[in-house]
Amino acid sequence: MPSIPFPAAPQGPVPAGASGAAGPATGRPPLISVVVPCFDEEAVLERTHRRLTTVLGALPDCAHEVVYVDDGSRDGTWRTLTSLSGGDPAVRLVRLTRNFGHQQAILAGLRAATGDAVITMDADLQDPPELIPELVERWRAGWSVVSARRTSRAGESRFKVVTAHVYYRLLAALADQPVALDTGDFRLLDRAVVRLLTELPEGEPYLRGSVCWAGFPEVSVGYERLPRPAGRSKYSLRKMAELSRRGLVSCSPVPARMPAVVGVAWLGGAAMTAAVRRHRLPLAAWTFGCEAVLLGLLGEYLRLVHRELRGRPPYVLLERHPPQPDEPAAPAEAAGEAVLPLPVARTRAAR
Structure with missing residues (x-):
């Protein structure tokens, strides 16, 4: 199996004023991308964009872009997005031919994003943009994955809260790799993680499971999930059951x-x-x-x-001892190994 090359990700403490892998190497501030999948979110998009740009504009020493993915919306979502992009050069748009699903829309956004770190979040403002500075701060401290963990779920039915609580713990008990509890798709991913996720040849992606499978250094940040300010949830019982099935089949034998x-x-x-x-x-x-x-x-x-x-590689090589320069046909790569040239300084505390 051919190897998958990955750029370096920030590991270990980073000096003040520096950040992700691309920033110091190129002499430019790091670029933070935010990927926002949208499906019939016309009622809330302008509010979402206003809060996002306010938060991103206040990030110190960072540039930003926002990638909106229209996942086959049936309302005026695309019209609203084109209006937003006309007034903000940092906005990038992706439009899918139909509603392929939340995970596929996030994957399309990850492939379009160019940032040194990429944040994925929903458009309905249940994931508060004001948490982004803390996610970026943890990334600058050396974490490759910074997940937002839901400590409470305001505005959601008792049925959904209980079933979500049970599902995450059932998945963690049955999965053959560690699974982050009470964590959805609101997270920050380093560029190396994004490269890995976008290279995996999976027709039915379950990105939460793929992030856990990769084994990058991960930390979580707790937050209170807020009620939707407008519109209604597009995640029907059928879609929740489908996502649960995909998670169990993908992560557990x-x-x-x-x-x-x-x-x-x-x-x-x-x-x-x-x-x-x-x-x-x-x-x-x-x-x-x-x-x-x-x-x-x-x-x-x-x-x-x-x-x-x-088509996944059997494992992701985090480091070599001693570090070796990139070679087109290294022996380990010939054996089907995904080589990840990260620095040696990965401590057990960062696991």
Whole structure:
């Protein structure tokens, strides 16, 4: 598998006045990109842009751009966005042919963003732009991923709050990699992380899981999620269920292994019942148990095929000891390794 080259990301303490990898190297202030996916958000967009530009304009020693992605809106969202771009040269627009979904829209924005750090957030102002300076400050301190963790969810139904709480903990328990709790898509990503996410050949991206899978140094910042100031949520129960399914399938092997677990449990329970009652084990119990085990084994093979079709590298190399210059065909790269030339100074505290 060909290697994926990644630029350096800021690691460890950064001197005052400096920032991300591109800023000091080129003698220019770092560029902060904000990616905002939009779907029928005409009612709130002008307010969102006003607050965003106020916050971004006050960032010290930083340039900024805002990338709005119109995910097939049916209202006047695109008209509003074109009006905003006409009055602000920092605005960039991406328009999708139809509503592909929230994760796909964020991915389109990440591919269009050019910043040294990229912040993804929703357009409905439930993710407060006023948190951005703290995200940028943590990035300048050396963190590659700065996630905004929801400490409360004002304005949302009890059903949504409870199901979200249960889902995140269920996903964390079942996933085969660490998963950030109570964290959506409001986060800052270093350019190296963005490069990795945009290079992954996945048709159904689950970016939250992909960020956790990559294993970059991550820290979280707590915030209170606010009620929507206008409009209504576009995340229906069906869309929430679809996102949950995608997360479980993407991050956890458990769904593929459930038939085998059920089959073994069924056979064990039937055998114990037959032994206690001193009866022969019914043929139907044997048949169902064996079929379930075979389906579980088939699921394991399908999971391996699924992982191969994703095209992900087997791991991301954070550093070399001693550091080596970039080579077009290094031995490690020939083995299908994604080489990430980051500085050595990554401490356990930054994990």
